[in-house]
Amino acid sequence: MNLALNQVGDIGPGVGQSQFERDGYLALEGYFPAQRIDRAASAVRRLLRERPAEIVVDCLQTGQRSFWAQASHPQTRSYSFNDVHLLCEEVRELALESQLTSTLGDLLGEPPVLCSSSSYERGSSQPKHIDSLHLTPRTPHSLVTAWIALEDVHADSGPPICYPGSHRIPLYSFNDGTHHASRDEILDWFDYIDVQIRLRGLRKKTFLARKGDVLILHADLVHGGSPIADPKRSQGSLVSHYFGKADCADRGMDLVPVNRGYWMRRLRQPVRAEPQAFGPTCPFPEASYLARHPDVREAVDARLCPSGEFHYRAHGFREGRGV
Numbered sequence: 001m002n003l004a005l006n007q008v009g010d011i012g013p014g015v016g017q018s019q020f021e022r023d024g025y026l027a028l029e030g031y032f033p034a035q036r037i038d039r040a041a042s043a044v045r046r047l048l049r050e051r052p053a054e055i056v057v058d059c060l061q062t063g064q065r066s067f068w069a070q071a072s073h074p075q076t077r078s079y080s081f082n083d084v085h086l087l088c089e090e091v092r093e094l095a096l097e098s099q100l101t102s103t104l105g106d107l108l109g110e111p112p113v114l115c116s117s118s119s120y121e122r123g124s125s126q127p128k129h130i131d132s133l134h135l136t137p138r139t140p141h142s143l144v145t146a147w148i149a150l151e152d153v154h155a156d157s158g159p160p161i162c163y164p165g166s167h168r169i170p171l172y173s174f175n176d177g178t179h180h181a182s183r184d185e186i187l188d189w190f191d192y193i194d195v196q197i198r199l200r201g202l203r204k205k206t207f208l209a210r211k212g213d214v215l216i217l218h219a220d221l222v223h224g225g226s227p228i229a230d231p232k233r234s235q236g237s238l239v240s241h242y243f244g245k246a247d248c249a250d251r252g253m254d255l256v257p258v259n260r261g262y263w264m265r266r267l268r269q270p271v272r273a274e275p276q277a278f279g280p281t282c283p284f285p286e287a288s289y290l291a292r293h294p295d296v297r298e299a300v301d302a303r304l305c306p307s308g309e310f311h312y313r314a315h316g317f318r319e320g321r322g323v
């Protein structure tokens, strides 16, 4: 690794906390043994094979969201596989491992709630960002991310990068007064952050992580994925995001306790696929469509509409409803 990592045993709460406060990240070398990683990675592969119509993916090249069963270039494996933890216990076991949840809890100052995750088989090549742009906590800063290497990272596989200290840059306020990214203003955010990085003399750090290493990132740390120099190289990782528990309280969310944290049981992300994309290889997800749209469920229950699928094909897609 090209940075000083903490050995798991070295990291007392105080040490980790002060490094995290100073740099905005903590790197835990050799945190998970290989077989623990292999168990989760093979469970994810099995899930992608066996339940492709239930996994929501974002194409890393086009940004297009679909089910894995509908992906247009699956052979590239160049996708973010979203929220696999909702369907995969092995992934939850990794993301909510006992010591990890207590470290995350120490950093957040309250129990962590696993609220979203992305798995990757390739480098994400994501431009600079802070995770709180998209997963914006109600209480500013009350979010942490755990980046887990599922295999060794190579300099050419698109290693993750960050700007240590950038979590102290004051949060940018968008026109609606929030810190949540708006698509129209994201270029302004890039300008702001580039100027701030330059003014503060912050330097880019590259993580050549090894399988089993964990990087814990502050909500507001500027980070991303380097370009992939060798497209033949894979870069398996699991990236999990956790809100502090207080942010999830009184929102009527179903929080399932695991070790010293929780995961949020919820519907997967909505997909807006063309009606013709559903068929034998990707059946229409009737149950989740009805769960997502109570007005449609009422119409179906009252026999005013034959099914959720009928509704989606006739109206829902045009109305911009997700399935």
Ligand SMILES: O=C(O)CCC(=O)C(=O)O
Pocket (backbone or CB within 6 Å): 118, 120, 123, 124, 125, 126, 131, 158, 159, 160, 223, 224, 225, 226, 237, 239
């Ligand atoms: O692994 C990477 O390239 C970064 C991933 C990331 O930042 C994210 O999923 O939020």
Ligand SMILES: [Fe+2]
Pocket (backbone or CB within 6 Å): 129, 130, 131, 223, 224
């Ligand atoms: Fe990120």
